[in-house]
Amino acid sequence: MKLYNTLSGQSEDLNPTGDTVTMYVCGITPYSTAHVGHAMRAVVFDVLRRYIQHTGLSVRHVENFTDIDDKMIDGAAKAGIPVSELAESNIVTYLSEMDHLNILRADEYPRATSEIDKIVEMIAGLVEKDYAYASGGDVYFRVRADEDYGKLSHRDIDKLLSGARVAVNEEKEDALDFALWKSQKPGEPAWESPWGPGRPGWHIECSAMALEYLGETIDIHGGGQDLVFPHHENELAQSESFTGKVPFAGHWVHNGLVRLGEDKMSKSLGNMVTIGQALETHSCDALRLFFLSSHYRAPLTYTEENVAAQERAAERLRSAATVPELGDGDALDATTHKARFHAAMEDDLNTPQALAAIFDLVRDIHRSRDEGRRVADAQRTLLDLTGVLGLTLEKRSADGDAGPFIDLLIDIRRLLRSAKQFDIADGIRDRLVDLDVQLEDTPDGTVWKRK
Numbered sequence: 257m258k259l260y261n262t263l264s265g266q267s268e269d270l271n272p273t274g275d276t277v278t279m280y281v282c283g284i285t286p287y288s289t290a291h292v293g294h295a296m297r298a299v300v301f302d303v304l305r306r307y308i309q310h311t312g313l314s315v316r317h318v319e320n321f322t323d324i325d326d327k328m329i330d331g332a333a334k335a336g337i338p339v340s341e342l343a344e345s346n347i348v349t350y351l352s353e354m355d356h357l358n359i360l361r362a363d364e365y366p367r368a369t370s371e372i373d374k375i376v377e378m379i380a381g382l383v384e385k386d387y388a389y390a391s392g393g394d395v396y397f398r399v400r401a402d403e404d405y406g407k408l409s410h411r412d413i414d415k416l417l418s419g420a421r422v423a424v425n426e427e428k429e430d431a432l433d434f435a436l437w438k439s440q441k442p443g444e445p446a447w448e449s450p451w452g453p454g455r456p457g458w459h460i461e462c463s464a465m466a467l468e469y470l471g472e473t474i475d476i477h478g479g480g481q482d483l484v485f486p487h488h489e490n491e492l493a494q495s496e497s498f499t500g501k502v503p504f505a506g507h508w509v510h511n512g513l514v515r516l517g518e519d520k521m522s523k524s525l526g527n528m529v530t531i532g533q534a535l536e537t538h539s540c541d542a543l544r545l546f547f548l549s550s551h552y553r554a555p556l557t558y559t560e561e562n563v564a565a566q567e568r569a570a571e572r573l574r575s576a577a578t579v580p581e582l583g584d585g586d587a588l589d590a591t592t593h594k595a596r597f598h599a600a601m602e603d604d605l606n607t608p609q610a611l612a613a614i615f616d617l618v619r620d621i622h623r624s625r626d627e628g629r630r631v632a633d634a635q636r637t638l639l640d641l642t643g644v645l646g647l648t649l650e651k652r653s654a655d656g657d658a659g660p661f662i663d664l665l666i667d668i669r670r671l672l673r674s675a676k677q678f679d680i681a682d683g684i685r686d687r688l689v690d691l692d693v694q695l696e697d698t699p700d701g702t703v704w705k706r707k
Contacts, residue, residue: 286346393439571703583628
């Protein structure tokens with residue numbers, strides 16, 4: 257399998273260091289509810305994990321929660337509750353939403369506040385190696401001590417300016433140096449350290465967690481493209497400086513960002529649709545199809561119309577997977593469709609091409625069935641491939657118990673049309689419309705949706 261590596265700027269073979277692929281994915285800062293941009297990241301790495309497992313390899317997946325930082329402290333203060341209570345509430349909500357999106361649970365969900373000892377140990381090691389220094393109760397990483405700093409984001413260190421979350425103050429030796437440990441301010445949560453009470457900086461937690469749960473080198477490090485700089489650049493620098501092992505990660509994999517209008521979807525900008533809001537309106541399968549219909553590295557614009565279109569696509573999949581056979585002719589051979597699917601997934605997780613192979617199989621299932629050919633084996637292949645993409649092929653619960661009966665009426669209508677009894681077939685359609693069920697005849701069969 258080839259995956260695009262942000263570090264090298266090209267697709268490279270995925271060569272695991274052992275029998276188990278190790279994958280660390282940066283999770284959320286739970287100061288508020290997560291948005292659909294977080295859902296896209298979760299779906300992308302869920303599908304990557306599922307496909308790797310589909311090929312026969314094991315995956316050890318770690319995803320962190322940044323449960324202490326400036327935004328956590330500010331959010332808790334505004335809500336008038338402890339930081340830990342705010343974090344716990346939003347983490348519970350997030351994991352429930354991941355379950356509704358059919359995201360496989362990670363093997364570990366470490367939290368920054370639970371890894372303080374490991375974080376302090378790592379900072380002390382960087383200070384001892386002269387990659388970091390204490391100043392006024394804070395500890396900073398010496399960026400210029402890392403000779404190849406900037407190699408992940410492909411930036412020239414002499415042209416860099418400190419970015420968001422990189423504090424500039426008189427305690428630093430260099431404006432580019434970033435905080436590993438922040439001294440306690442009045443009213444803030446704090447932990448003891450050799451440099452006084454304080455809390456970890458944003459970047460060091462991920463290095464410490466990856467080291468603790470996956471080892472000194474990992475196969476895949478993932479997250480959104482907005483994390484490449486400064487977060488992942490700093491994480492790479494401090495990790496390799498601490499261990500002396502290069503590379504820290506074999507592949508750096510970054511998904512594109514979801515936009516709402518012209519801007520990146522962002523909690524801090526207030527420009528977002530929450531995962532909960534999206535799930536109130538759309539099914540798990542429609543959302544997953546929406547994310548997977550574009551290449552994972554491409555930007556994606558969220559609109560209700562775009563996701564609603566995927567509801568119809570999900571219905572086509574469900575219809576093809578469940579239609580009963582009508583004849584006992586030759587069996588439909590899905591070998592070519594399966595090969596196309598695997599070739600697409602092996603090529604940098606090209607889910608749009610993988611879905612194209614799946615929907616060609618859907619079309620052939622309907623055609624073959626109408627020709628009296630056997631399609632049960634092809635349906636099993638369809639279920640196998642859609643399962644790799646994490647699709648459930650389940651109808652939304654809002655359809656209640658009516659779904660199977662609507663499917664039956666659609667099947668009867670199709671038979672009536674084949675027998676040229678159009679008046680009766682049209683009567684079924686009109687009666688369903690009266691019941692707020694809209695039919696759409698497509699080349700892949702008839703699908704329905706609530707009006």
